[in-house]
Amino acid sequence: MNRWAVSPRDVLRLLRAALLGAGAELAALALMATAAWLLLRAAERPPLGALTVAIVAVRTLALLRGGLRYAERLAGHEVVLRWLTTLRTRVYQALTPRYSGGDLVTRLVSDVDALQDAVLRWLLPAGVAALVGSVAVGVTATASTLAAGVLAGGLAVAGVLLPWLVVRSTARAAEENAPKRAELAERAVELVTGHRELVAAGALAAHRARADDVVGHLVVRERKTMGKTALFAAAGVLVQLGTTVAVALLCHASVPWTAALTLAAMTAFEVVLPLIGAARRVPEIRASATRVQAVLATPPPVPSPRSVQSGHFRLERAGVRYPGRAPALRDVDLDLPPGKRVGILGPSGAGKTTLLRLLLGAETPTEGRVLLDGHPLDEYADLPRLVSGAEADAHVFHTTVRENLLIADPDATDDELREACETAGFDLGLDRETGPDGDRLSGGQRQRLVLARAVLANPRVLLLDEPVEGLDPAHGDAVLAKVLAKARGSVVLVTHRPEHLAGFDEVVTLEDGRALPASAAGPRPAPR
Numbered sequence: 220m221n222r223w224a225v226s227p228r229d230v231l232r233l234l235r236a237a238l239l240g241a242g243a244e245l246a247a248l249a250l251m252a253t254a255a256w257l258l259l260r261a262a263e264r265p266p267l268g269a270l271t272v273a274i275v276a277v278r279t280l281a282l283l284r285g286g287l288r289y290a291e292r293l294a295g296h297e298v299v300l301r302w303l304t305t306l307r308t309r310v311y312q313a314l315t316p317r318y319s320g321g322d323l324v325t326r327l328v329s330d331v332d333a334l335q336d337a338v339l340r341w342l343l344p345a346g347v348a349a350l351v352g353s354v355a356v357g358v359t360a361t362a363s364t365l366a367a368g369v370l371a372g373g374l375a376v377a378g379v380l381l382p383w384l385v386v387r388s389t390a391r392a393a394e395e396n397a398p399k400r401a402e403l404a405e406r407a408v409e410l411v412t413g414h415r416e417l418v419a420a421g422a423l424a425a426h427r428a429r430a431d432d433v434v435g436h437l438v439v440r441e442r443k444t445m446g447k448t449a450l451f452a453a454a455g456v457l458v459q460l461g462t463t464v465a466v467a468l469l470c471h472a473s474v475p476w477t478a479a480l481t482l483a484a485m486t487a488f489e490v491v492l493p494l495i496g497a498a499r500r501v502p503e504i505r506a507s508a509t510r511v512q513a514v515l516a517t518p519p520p521v522p523s524p525r526s527v528q529s530g531h532f533r534l535e536r537a538g539v540r541y542p543g544r545a546p547a548l549r550d551v552d553l554d555l556p557p558g559k560r561v562g563i564l565g566p567s568g569a570g571k572t573t574l575l576r577l578l579l580g581a582e583t584p585t586e587g588r589v590l591l592d593g594h595p596l597d598e599y600a601d602l603p604r605l606v607s608g609a610e611a612d613a614h615v616f617h618t619t620v621r622e623n624l625l626i627a628d629p630d631a632t633d634d635e636l637r638e639a640c641e642t643a644g645f646d647l648g649l650d651r652e653t654g655p656d657g658d659r660l661s662g663g664q665r666q667r668l669v670l671a672r673a674v675l676a677n678p679r680v681l682l683l684d685e686p687v688e689g690l691d692p693a694h695g696d697a698v699l700a701k702v703l704a705k706a707r708g709s710v711v712l713v714t715h716r717p718e719h720l721a722g723f724d725e726v727v728t729l730e731d732g733r734a735l736p737a738s739a740a741g742p743r744p745a746p747r
């Protein structure tokens with residue numbers, strides 16, 4: 220099996236579908252030719268016996284055409300659906316470690332579906348058209364090589380040149396429209412997510428007008444492209460007419476045989492002409508295929524069997540730089556053996572969350588190294604079991620409080636869940652619905668639910684990102700003290716309040732992504 224997950228059996232199945240499709244179209248072609256021959260031969264009033272074979276052939280071919288078309292649809296869909304099942308599994312396996320949410324769905328559903336269209340609407344019809352066209356040219360050659368040459372030329376123009384022109388013009392239009400499409404997507408998202416703010420500022424109409432402008436621009440461009448495609452399709456019909464007339468004039472055979480060949484030529488175009496319309500989707504399919512190929516080409520990180528031993532983290536001159544931005548973090552050294560408590564201070568944007576994300580393995584250092592027991596973090600499959608916590612953007616599942624907590628400890632009893640809630644200062648009932656990503660909770664409740672989950676998980680390395688920021692100071696201090704008292708291993712606490720770090724083993728103060736030297740960071744908190 221190759222990178223595209225196409226097995227030799229798939230190729231055979233595809234070939235079978237193409238042969239069935241070609242059979243159906245050839246039956247249609249023969250039906251037209253035989254019917255024309257029959258009509259004109261009947262006009263010569265031959266004995267009925269001379270027409271019997273043709274009469275039976277017309278009936279047989281009509282039945283055969285329908286039957287073969289049905290069989291071709293079945294065979295074509297069978298091969299595509301089987302192939303897509305394997306391909307989707309491969310793409311999913313390659314995607315899950317690298318993407319999530321909408322991006323994953325887009326790549327998995329839209330891109331792979333586009334490949335289905337590539338086979339059913341493009342590859343199979345093109346194969347069938349080539350087979351039918353070749354047979355039509357071959358049969359015409361028995362009467363006149365010149366007519367056969369003209370037919371071959373006409374079919375090549377309608378089946379190759381015109382679809383290629385459509386692909387070229389659609390691809391160019393897509394390229395030109397890409398910035399406007401991106402702008403439209405951005406404006407649409409702004410209109411939806413920022414609707415309330417836009418209404419409050421009285422700017423909704425202006426924003427909507429700008430979005431309408433973009434839509435108007437795109438509609439004009441789309442119409443132009445559609446117009447061009449329609450012109451190419453019309454040109455295809457003209458080529459069909461011209462070629463058919465030429466075949467009629469150039470075939471020096473009996474009248475019934477000439478009529479049969481002429482109608483056969485015309486019918487051959489019926490198989491080829493749909494390729495012009497189908498060519499419109501080629502650029503889109505090509506883009507999807509490139510994206511799927513890129514996903515499949517990069518082997519997914521294979522989690523090694525390495526499992527955590529002592530759980531000793533070490534940052535060595537670690538840094539993170541987002542493209543086109545000043546470094547979010549640089550040259551940070553940190554030693555975090557089991558049981559050590561480290562506090563992180565620093566102004567907004569100093570890189571505190573980025574540092575936690577490095578320890579979680581959610582961010583890869585662009586400079587330096589982040590090691591766990593001496594090995595890079597991506598060598599561990601079970602990292603989330605060791606290190607977790609209450610990150611600012613932790614996900615709240617759309618279910619009840621209980622289910623959200625049980626994720627941290629599936630065996631916990633209701634009493635244990637309540638105890639964790641109490642520790643985190645979270646006072647809603649366990650059956651309370653949380654809504655999508657916790658939007659039926661207040662900001663503070665959401666934050667404390669995430670904290671209760673971290674308490675319940677009780678990991679060997681607990682990371683807390685400003686966990687009591689929304690609470691009033693006295694209540695926040697009490698909650699934090701309880702949470703820290705329950706922590707069984709190392710703790711890294713990001714906070715704006717140095718008094719939270721009393722008793723911590725080390726305090727790192729970040730500024731512009733750098734750790735300040737200890738003397739510049741102010742007095743160290745009292746030891747525990």
Ligand SMILES: Nc1ncnc2c1ncn2[C@@H]1O[C@H](COP(=O)(O)OP(=O)(O)OP(=O)(O)O)[C@@H](O)[C@H]1O
Binds near residue numbers: 541546547
């Ligand atoms: N995904 C991202 N892409 C680009 N820049 C980012 C990204 N995430 C963070 N940054 C930038 O990196 C810098 C550090 O961000 P970080 O979230 O670590 O700061 P912080 O100290 O946690 O701030 P705060 O106290 O406000 O939460 C900031 O300048 C931020 O704008």
